[in-house]
Amino acid sequence: MIDFINRLLPRPKKVEKLIGPSITIKKNFVLQTEDFDAAEIFNSYLYDCLGFKLNVLAKAKNANIIFSFDKNKGKEEYSIETGPVIAVKAGGYRGLLYAGYTIIQLICLSKNSIPAINIEDKPSIRNRGFYQDVTRGKMHKKEFFKKMIDQCSFARINQMQFYVAHTYTFEGMQQVWFDKSPLTSNDIIELDAYAYKRGIELVPSIATFGHLYEVLRTQKYKDLCERENPDKMEYSFIDRMLMHTLNIFDNRSFELVKTMIDEYLPLFRSNIFNIGADETFDLCAHKNKNCKDKLGAYKDFVLKLVNHIKSKGKTVMMWDDIILKTDYIKDLPDDIIYLDWDYSAYPDPSLREKIAQKPLLGFCCGTNSWNRIIGDFETMFENINNMLNFAIKYKAKYFYLTNWGDFGDIPMVRLLQICFTYAGVVAWEGKGYDVISDYIKNFGMLFYNDMDVVRCIMPIAKYHIITYKELIYSLDSKYLVDHSMDKTIVEKSREVAEINYCKLNAIEEILYNKLPFYKDKDIILDLLNIIQGVRCFNKFDLQTYLYNGSFDELCEWYYDFCKAYRRDNEEGELSRNTEVIRKLMLRFRESKKTKS
Structure with missing residues (x-):
């Protein structure tokens, strides 16, 4: 097989060498397409690669590249046959996008002399996501958000979440967000549309239970905190990680979260809403310390959130760390998407097996870049590979890489590409790299044009x-x-x-x-x-x-x-x-x- 094929990201499931001449993409070529958005995005990458764009037509007498749909293929499945003409067939819009990305790689890796080959490819995991914390340190500029979306799309990631607790301009919550460089509704609508065009579903994700430190320290909302007088405590990055859960027995707590959900949810196309509900460290620990069934109280509050979101016609997504360690896991509905997370190099198999009883399951790995100037890449690669093995074993519908902003989020954001590209690529392939240095080499040559x-x-x-x-x-x-x-x-x-x-x-x-x-x-x-x-x-x-x-x-x-x-x-x-x-x-x- 041609040497550079194994340097494609991701590596296709089937590649066949054909008999025939190679093809060189030239500026007088014509691109015939059944979808102009996919052609536009392909042309933008082609311009970066070769310095020109192709003329695009719905029907051409002598087309050199043809993008067409094939109803017999899955939505993200595609085939590419190269020869005198490059023929792409895809089951849906995303399939055309991904085929286009593959052609761009072929141009780069073959030095624009693409041999006669047939490629057939499709994903191993349906939903491949990247979860970015934009609430505990960095708030990216809009252009960098878009750059990240472009890079994720190229890496076959089709879902993204931007975690928000106090960095959105919720109406009536000015005391919370006024000094946080928050996202606005217009920002969300623009980013949602930008992501959608690049085959990415932007899923809303907000803190609705724990991790409300910045909210519950304000004069307006301090009474809703499980702790007494939270506004009197000295500001602490550590406390922000460990404290400030809602007092769930105060009816105003649910009304606050309900108002936040009702404002935020309609801004997104997605039919999913992530309520978080993780790490409720203060749950019934202070004002309600006499509560005899703390985890039962947790379950009841979560069900109120779930029912409210279902009433809006949306599917609930949540983290599983609280219910995973209790018997209440069986009492929560099966139509919730449960995100199971473990960011260690070697996650505990017994916990993965326990959550696997739920039909809508996602496994989440981590960049391991939080708390540090530069991430722990060795642990990250091990973690991704091992959580991916669980995802394949239990036929998970979702696979996410998470990047958290603990303690002020100081790592450099541009290094994230090497992380989410790996996660997206191996989730598509269905297996991790046995030799990580092979991935590092492939990534370097493709995106940096340099390995050193x-x-x-x-x-x-x-x-x-x-x-x-x-x-x-x-x-x-x-x-x-x-x-x-x-x-x-x-x-x-x-x-x-x-x-x-x-x-x-x-x-x-x-x-x-x-x-x-x-x-x-x-x-x-x-x-x-x-x-x-x-x-x-x-x-x-x-x-x-x-x-x-x-x-x-x-x-x-x-x-x-x-x-x-x-x-x-x-x-x-x-x-x-x-x-x-x-x-x-x-x-x-x-x-x-x-x-x-």
Whole structure:
């Protein structure tokens, strides 16, 4: 078989070499199509690839490329036959899109000399999604949202969710969102239409139960919190993760959530609504601590949400982490889409088996990029592969990659493409890569036109020993521990002491050498910033509270970080991260001895 076929993303299920000449796409070619939107998107990629667009007609005497529908194929299924003419047959609009993306890859990989072949392909999992947190740190600029949608579509992702808790302009909730760079209704409508045209269903997802920290700290809604006087507590990234669940015995709580749902739901084409309902840590723990059946109360409140959304003609989606550990799983309806999540490298098979009794099932893996400057890619790839195995085993209808914004969401957003592309590709194929370096190579050549830069990413991540989460915990008086007795911190301190930065320096040298020849210089500049951030973070000694370096270099790193942040994102909650850096310089002391 032709060498470059195995470098396609995804790898097609069937490829047959034909006898005949290769074809070179030329600017006088004519594209005949049964769908002009699919042709328009193909032409946009063709322009990026070759510098010209093709004339598009519904009927042409001498068409060179033909897009047509075949009612015998599934909606996303397609075939491509190349020869003197490129003939595409697809079962639906998405099939035409995906065939077009495959042709673009063939042009790039064959250097625009596509051999005579027949490709047949279809997805292994019907719904392949990417879930992006836009509520706990970053709020992307609209153009970056669209760029992400384009990249997800190319990766065969057909569902996306943007998680919102306090970053949408809910009417009457100005106290909640006024300083958060929130999405507006017009933004949602525009992004929903943009995604739809690219074969992506934008699914609404809001916090309706737990994770309402920002809402329940306001004067207007503080009385609805399960905790007493939540507005009196000092602001904390840690508390935001762990606290502020609704008092579900206060009727006003349901009325608030109902109002939010009723405003948000109609903005989307999707027939699905994700109510979240995960990690209700404060459930009946304070005002209602005498409740004898806390999980029963959870179930009852969820059912109220479910019934309300069903009354709108929509299907409910929710996380399964609370019900998974109880017997109430059998009491909740089977027509809910349950999202089962585990972000560890090796998820527990027994829990996956338990939720598998539900017919509408989704398995969710994670980027493992939260809490860090750069993600833990090794864990991510293992996690995706293993959760995918469960999805195939239990014939799941949904497979999602999630990216959360814990502790201010500091990772660089442009590195997400390598994550969601892998998840989308392997969900389509139905199996993960046995050798991850093969994927890294294929991704690098296709999207970066270079293997060296993308090969630098995982080694940089290995040097990231002291994480942002650990630094934040070191600042919060409620969570301070004696780090001299903390085995994890002791071990990390030993790892930092043993680091040989020569390899990291060599990676930095490679990246600087690539800069003059690289089209997307921001990727390299982001990686260089990450390297500097890793060096700075590793100089925090969590046992002695010494900083083994200069705060000037820490400030220089953060200054560059903020410039990169503002390139792709609105201001969002950047000020919260700035406050963390200020507090670190007050909490730690510069050491006279500086480690290189």
